[in-house]
Each structure stands twice: as structure tokens, then as C-alpha cells.
Amino acid sequence: MSRTMTLLACSIFAAIANPALAHNDHCDAVAASVADAGFADSVTVTCSDTQAILASDTYPDHDMMTGIVGSNEQVPVPAEYPAPVLLNPVYSGTPLTRDAALGVAVNGVPIYDYTGGGEMSEADLAHHQTRHDTLQTGQLDVCGGHAGRGDDYHYHVAPTCMIAQMANVGPEAIIGWAFDGFPIYGDTNPDGSTIEGGVLDVCNGQTDDIFGYRYHTSQEAPYIVQCLMGELPNFNDLPRVRPLSAASGGGAQQGRPPQGGVQNLVFTQSADGSRSMDYRYQDEDYYIRYSPSGSDNCYEYSTKTVTNDGDVMEGEFCR
Structure with missing residues (x-):
């Protein structure tokens, strides 16, 4: 079992006896996911009473923009971005959407839903928006990202180039965190088994024995986190990248x-x-x-x- 998974297994039992200890374990787990992946030199993790802040310049050390056909004529420019991850996640079952980042990869790059057409309504979540699909319309590079309207680089589908760079690459590795505090994994379950059709919910997540809930990437739409299933008291205050x-x-x-x-x-x-x-x-x-x-x-x-x-x-x- 990885260091990250061990820390979070401990947090389950700590939460029962000592909520403060569970908070510390979750903070340690977020930091460990960044360090274990090999990105501690470019991403700093600091924790407050309620959040782990992953701070970076959102400018990854991998190929960018190659393969884009549907260019919006924007370019990637480094942007200071403090990404907040809730340290005491609570599953609500009510999907939250926004026209900005829903989480952050362990290399500090923001993660958006798969669309490029603005915020989705709850009705939009139930069907594939082909016209706004950034992958199918050729708006993404070979690494799963592009520069958005703020000339900021971010991912809309699985960050394949980042995953290939990870020192702990494998099904057990956490590739990112949603802002509601739940982790994001790759296309398979952490034990490497296949995720059967129909298991993932509308936000591309499922229940988890350690966290209570987790998100996944997938080969089919919605490809990555589409909405948030956890409670977020500060949802309307989540950060946005300042445009040029x-x-x-x-x-x-x-x-x-x-x-x-x-x-x-x-x-x-x-x-x-x-x-x-x-x-x-x-x-x-x-x-x-x-x-x-x-x-x-x-x-x-x-x-x-x-x-x-x-x-x-x-x-x-x-x-």
C-alpha cells in the first residue's frame, strides 16, 4: 500500500476518535500525493484549519498545445494559482457545477470538466454535450489540456503526459484532488481492476472504502470530474485564474x-x-x-x- 493510501486509511479511524487528527492525516495525504508523484519542487502544499492549498504557476513541465486543431488562439502563460482542497470532505450527493476549475492535478494544473461551453446545468450533466466537447472538437493537445480564455493552461480530460511523468505512476496513485476534498484516480480502480459500466455516477465518481467517495478519469465522456458531489461551503468563492x-x-x-x-x-x-x-x-x-x-x-x-x-x-x- 502506498504512503498516501496508508495515511488515509489511518484517517478513517482517526475521524472516529479525534477529528483534529483526521484533519492532519488528510493534510498529510494531500502533501504525500504531490511528493510521491515527484512534483514537490513545483507545487507547495500548506494547510489551514479547513483546506490544503496546492500552489503552483500552473505551467507543467511537459509538452503543451501540440495536436490542437480547434485553437482558440490563446497561449499558456504561467499563472499563480492557490488551489483549495477541503480537508474534511462530506459527501452530499447533490452535484455542483461551475464554469471554472473543479479540482487540481498533483502537478498543480487546474482540472476543468470536459466542456468548453460555460457552466453546465444539472440537466446538462445527464447527456453528452457533443458540440461543447473539447476533446471531440479538437481543442485539446496530446496531453489533455489547452490554454483557456485567460491564457491559462488546464486539463479537460485525463492528463496523460503528467501521469506518464509521475514517479509513482500506477492505478493506486492519486492524480489529483477535487475541491470538495475527494481524490481523483485514473481509469481503473486503485487495485487495478476494471470499472464496470454504469458504476460511475454523473460526476464520474463512486464510493470508496477509504475516502467514502472518489473520482475517476474515463475513456468515454465525461472523461474526468464533471461536477462535485461533496459539500462546499465556499463554493462561490473558489478561485479563478486572473486573465491577462x-x-x-x-x-x-x-x-x-x-x-x-x-x-x-x-x-x-x-x-x-x-x-x-x-x-x-x-x-x-x-x-x-x-x-x-x-x-x-x-x-x-x-x-x-x-x-x-x-x-x-x-x-x-x-x-
């Missing part, structure tokens, strides 16, 4: 997916921090190039996008 804004004032222009998709999209980055996303659309070359400026969390941009009708635009944008 022009240094001279005003927000950065959000891209729109070019009709029919782009071709040959390649994202590159250099040791000096400069980055470039190059692609073709209707036999013409387009690009978004940016590099750190002299100000904190600011970048100098030079772009030629479909959104701006091919005009070359330059400027400084900051978090």
Missing part, C-alpha cells in the same frame, strides 16, 4: 476558434523564457510570440492571428 490585461489598461483580446480549425500548430519555448505558437490557416502563417518583460508577471507580445484578421499586433500584457 494590457499594461496600458484594458483586457487582452480573447481569441475565437477559426472555422474549420488550424493546421501544423507548434508551440516552442526557449531557455530565456520566450515562447511561440505558430500555425497555418487557409494557407497563411499565423503566430503568437511572447517573452518576459522587465515587469513581474508581464510579457511582451507580437501576434498575427486570425482573430485580428492577420494584422500584426504588439504590446505588453500582464497578470
Whole structure:
């Protein structure tokens, strides 16, 4: 049994005799899931009375953007993100949805539901939203993520590249945490057995002997956490990534997916921090190039996008 699973098995018995001890065990388990996966150097875990905060720059050390066809002409920019995980999870059975992150991977990258069409209603949860499926519409890279409207990188399906990097890769490894405090596993049960059809509920979760409840990724929609089944007193206060804004004032222009998709999209980055996303659309070359400026969390941009009708635009944008 892994160190994380051992800690959480202890928390079951601790909760009966000493709620404070159970809180500490859950905090230790969250920290252990990050350390055991090998991401302690890029993700810090600190605990308060109610939450474990996983803080990172949301910028993973794996390939990004490769394979995207349905580009929204946004690029991944590091973003400070304190992800709160509840330390005393309570299953409610009432699904909660939001048009932002529902959890965080153990490498600090936020996890969204599979859609790109805004917040889902409870009725939306019951059927597959093909038109808004980020995987089927080619909006995701080969690692299961993309840059969203805030130029922030996040996952919408199983984070396959991150999982391959994990030092403790395997069915028993926790790959992330939902904000309601319950863990996220891969496509199988922690013992490696297959999850039979119909077992996972509308949020892509099921009961768990250690936690009481757990979430999973899956090959079929909804692919990953679709909603939250735990109580969350601070649900409306969950964090969002701050979008970029022009240094001279005003927000950065959000891209729109070019009709029919782009071709040959390649994202590159250099040791000096400069980055470039190059692609073709209707036999013409387009690009978004940016590099750190002299100000904190600011970048100098030079772009030629479909959104701006091919005009070359330059400027400084900051978090």
C-alpha cells in the first residue's frame, strides 16, 4: 500500500476518535500525493484549519498545445494559482457545477470538466454535450489540456503526459484532488481492476472504502470530474485564474476558434523564457510570440492571428 493510501486509511479511524487528527492525516495525504508523484519542487502544499492549498504557476513541465486543431488562439502563460482542497470532505450527493476549475492535478494544473461551453446545468450533466466537447472538437493537445480564455493552461480530460511523468505512476496513485476534498484516480480502480459500466455516477465518481467517495478519469465522456458531489461551503468563492490585461489598461483580446480549425500548430519555448505558437490557416502563417518583460508577471507580445484578421499586433500584457 502506498504512503498516501496508508495515511488515509489511518484517517478513517482517526475521524472516529479525534477529528483534529483526521484533519492532519488528510493534510498529510494531500502533501504525500504531490511528493510521491515527484512534483514537490513545483507545487507547495500548506494547510489551514479547513483546506490544503496546492500552489503552483500552473505551467507543467511537459509538452503543451501540440495536436490542437480547434485553437482558440490563446497561449499558456504561467499563472499563480492557490488551489483549495477541503480537508474534511462530506459527501452530499447533490452535484455542483461551475464554469471554472473543479479540482487540481498533483502537478498543480487546474482540472476543468470536459466542456468548453460555460457552466453546465444539472440537466446538462445527464447527456453528452457533443458540440461543447473539447476533446471531440479538437481543442485539446496530446496531453489533455489547452490554454483557456485567460491564457491559462488546464486539463479537460485525463492528463496523460503528467501521469506518464509521475514517479509513482500506477492505478493506486492519486492524480489529483477535487475541491470538495475527494481524490481523483485514473481509469481503473486503485487495485487495478476494471470499472464496470454504469458504476460511475454523473460526476464520474463512486464510493470508496477509504475516502467514502472518489473520482475517476474515463475513456468515454465525461472523461474526468464533471461536477462535485461533496459539500462546499465556499463554493462561490473558489478561485479563478486572473486573465491577462494590457499594461496600458484594458483586457487582452480573447481569441475565437477559426472555422474549420488550424493546421501544423507548434508551440516552442526557449531557455530565456520566450515562447511561440505558430500555425497555418487557409494557407497563411499565423503566430503568437511572447517573452518576459522587465515587469513581474508581464510579457511582451507580437501576434498575427486570425482573430485580428492577420494584422500584426504588439504590446505588453500582464497578470
